[in-house]
Amino acid sequence: MMSKKGKIIFLLVSAIVLVIGVVGWQVYQLYAQSETSEKANLVTPKQKKSKKETDPIPEINDSETEQATEKQIEAAVQTQKMKEKNEKEKLEQTVISFTKAFLTYSTDSVSSDFKKASPYMTKFAQSANEPNTDEKYESNKGIYKQAAGDTEVYLQVPIIGNEASFITIAECHSESEGGVSTNFPLLLRGELEKQKDGTWLISQVTIGNPANFPEQFFNK
Numbered sequence: 001m002m003s004k005k006g007k008i009i010f011l012l013v014s015a016i017v018l019v020i021g022v023v024g025w026q027v028y029q030l031y032a033q034s035e036t037s038e039k040a041n042l043v044t045p046k047q048k049k050s051k052k053e054t055d056p057i058p059e060i061n062d063s064e065t066e067q068a069t070e071k072q073i074e075a076a077v078q079t080q081k082m083k084e085k086n087e088k089e090k091l092e093q094t095v096i097s098f099t100k101a102f103l104t105y106s107t108d109s110v111s112s113d114f115k116k117a118s119p120y121m122t123k124f125a126q127s128a129n130e131p132n133t134d135e136k137y138e139s140n141k142g143i144y145k146q147a148a149g150d151t152e153v154y155l156q157v158p159i160i161g162n163e164a165s166f167i168t169i170a171e172c173h174s175e176s177e178g179g180v181s182t183n184f185p186l187l188l189r190g191e192l193e194k195q196k197d198g199t200w201l202i203s204q205v206t207i208g209n210p211a212n213f214p215e216q217f218f219n220k
Contacts (some may be wrong), residue, residue, distance in 0.1 A: 096151045099168040099188050100214050103148035121202045142177035164192035185210050
């Protein structure tokens with residue numbers, strides 16, 4: 001049988017062992033939990049990095065981009081060409097209308113006839129080409145009538161600029177007193193200026209016989 005003193009020592013030793021076991025268990029749990037967290041922290045960035053490495057990177061198709069740019073440029077060029085073509089055709093009609101108005105007149109109504117051509121000209125051109133209305137001259141020469149018919153136009157319009165040049169050849173018919181009539185060509189050579197509002201007006205004009213103008217004028 002164990003003595004009373006031995007029992008006390010046994011109980012103390014047992015209590016100490018129990019305390020050491022409990023404390024040791026708690027320390028073990030804390031260590032294990034800390035190690036698990038560290039491993040998790042180490043794995044997460046690696047996993048994220050791996051995911052980034054495996055994600056597909058969208059490819060930029062340079063060929064499609066170039067084709068789209070070329071189409072845009074081509075469309076802009078075609079639009080500009082069409083604009084220039086339409087403007088030139090409109091200007092040709094203006095020059096033809098001016099030619100017919102300028103070359104169609106009668107000596108007994110020359111002033112009013114000239115007013116039909118005036119809207120196509122600048123003020124300077126109107127002043128320079130205002131017709132002679134000498135009544136004495138008209139009465140001595142009699143009545144003369146002239147009309148312009150079919151007209152060909154040669155127009156040179158710059159791509160960029162506010163000036164253009166033209167040559168027109170009109171088939172004219174004239175009648176004078178005594179029943180004399182004749183058909184002949186007349187040529188106009190002139191310059192145009194683009195106004196601030198976008199319209200074109202004749203700034204200079206010269207009249208003559210096509211046979212008297214050098215051939216190079218018709219090759220422009």
